[in-house]
Amino acid sequence: MRAVVVGGEAVLVELDSAAEVAALHAEVLRRRAAGELGGPAGKLGGAAGGGVRDVVPAARTVLLDGVREPAALAERIVRWEVPPLEETQGPLVTVPVRYDGPDLAEVARLWGTAEREVAEVVGSVVFRVAFCGFAPGFGYLTGLAERFHLPRRATPRTAVPAGSLALAGEYAGVYPRSSPGGWQLIGTTEAVLWDPQREPAALFAPGVRVRFEEVAG
16 A cells, blocks of 8 residues: 655555455545544544545545645555455445346357356346446446456447446446447446436445346346
């Protein structure tokens, strides 16, 4: 783990794996909720520093923004004992899916399975939202075993329908709105991934666990 000061009030923590990112993200949220990252007195474990406003995980980093004394926090965070994330930790969202995507046959071929088994593989995994990006409401979901990791399409589509369940690399994701995309499309859902009138607006947030439940087409 390596922590560097970014700008005047942020710390960027660099890690080696998605699992380490998930564990540190959960630990930062826990410590912030417990008041260990700086309150009105600006304390961090009894010393000056802290005061974290935003926590933003990415593929191999966690950004802590709104830090009053970032150098103090960066110095301490690398000495934290960060416990591994428990499989059952985090809220669980169940998303109904029809396995009717145009790339279903190609994914089955790449996996060396029958098309029917694609739904069984995906349905057996409890995914976790590692981070969000690309479009409002789009979460990058981890959890697929390495043997099921997939290449992106050689030619991206100019328009992917909203609600498309897709796979690429180590990630799964659901397109919250119609947009270009090069992921392998295996199904569709009517779940609303992003609704500005809802609280919270995003169905998926970092740390949320996701299970895809097959429904009839």
